[in-house]
Amino acid sequence: MKEVENLHARYAHALDEDRLEDWPNFFTENGIYRIATAENEARGLPLPVVYCEGRKMLRDRVQSLRHANIYEPQRYRHIISSVIAENPSKDVVRSISSFLVVRIMENGETMLFASGRYVDRISVKEMLYEERVVVCDSRRFDTLLAIPL
Amino acid sequence: MKEVENLHARYAHALDEDRLEDWPNFFTENGIYRIATAENEARGLPLPVVYCEGRKMLRDRVQSLRHANIYEPQRYRHIISSVIAENPSKDVVRSISSFLVVRIMENGETMLFASGRYVDRISVKEMLYEERVVVCDSRRFDTLLAIPL
């Protein structure tokens, strides 16, 4: 589904170009953003690492990243692949895709930062995320909170 | 070709979600799975690192991975890109694509595991692999035998 791949692509470029303020606009008004680990998902543990509900909470998160958090200047690069999209109903698309994120430090060093899958529920009408669950392969989260995945 | 990309995507997700038992079902009844190195392919050396012919042999391989092999718990993440697909005849698609696989150890460490290209012959009727050749860029294969690529 071309529109779904396009949505994922624009989301990735917004983060990689440090346009964090655009990030909440990829979600519906009450959209949910959740980061979980594959381990916890497999065990049915409901505890997410990060949970945001609604654009307002997403905007607060961006604000705190911009103003409160102190972190090294860095860049990210999201690589997305293997998008599978299905229409359980005409209003909703469910999509699974794989991601890999590398982090580029200010001194130029590049490292693998995170990998996993996106599990999305997308509003067909708005072509926005009603829910984006980021299921990380690794349970290491020391630095994961730096930017949205 | 949307169906080809979808086949590659479902194959990757099956492996990354540890659904190894589904893996043989991505091949035709007599489908061939072969792992080779780019070096040997370039030299015309026919010796594959791994060779399986037919679903039965693929199932045996999964069995031995599940029961015989002892290895650290780990996850994999396949990233697929640059899919090129051609129809030499109406029954067959030939596809070339690039892959990158990262491995996530139980302690959370993530490393580059393998890269290379898939060279596929696909049955159009069944939309399954008649032959999948995994041409690895590296000749290091110490741990490559852990899961199917």
Next chain:
Amino acid sequence: MKEVENLHARYAHALDEDRLEDWPNFFTENGIYRIATAENEARGLPLPVVYCEGRKMLRDRVQSLRHANIYEPQRYRHIISSVIAENPSKDVVRSISSFLVVRIMENGETMLFASGRYVDRISVKEMLYEERVVVCDSRRFDTLLAIPL
């Protein structure tokens, strides 16, 4: 846009299969190839790391890579994702995409080599690059000059 993704895919496979002599043929006769850093692009500094204009200059570059430069034998693997393509006019496509390149040394070691985005202007008629700007996330360029990105 299927043709654009196909162009990006064929470009990547040509480089990864060491068909450097094919590389200039992905550009229009006067096509421009430029490597820049994200840092310099953001600051509006026009100094590119590499600048080639026209197939002749691209061919010269390949020649010097083949004959003049001494470097370790190595392979590359380009992973491309998040292709966004737009038609500002009927003759031109503008495309942005993300890339990740890993390098595989002769001893088999694999490392992250470069990441960034391609910013392309493509001739619709020829389906070739009128301009390909490689914006690298990192400013480390010690080894970047080995092969085209």
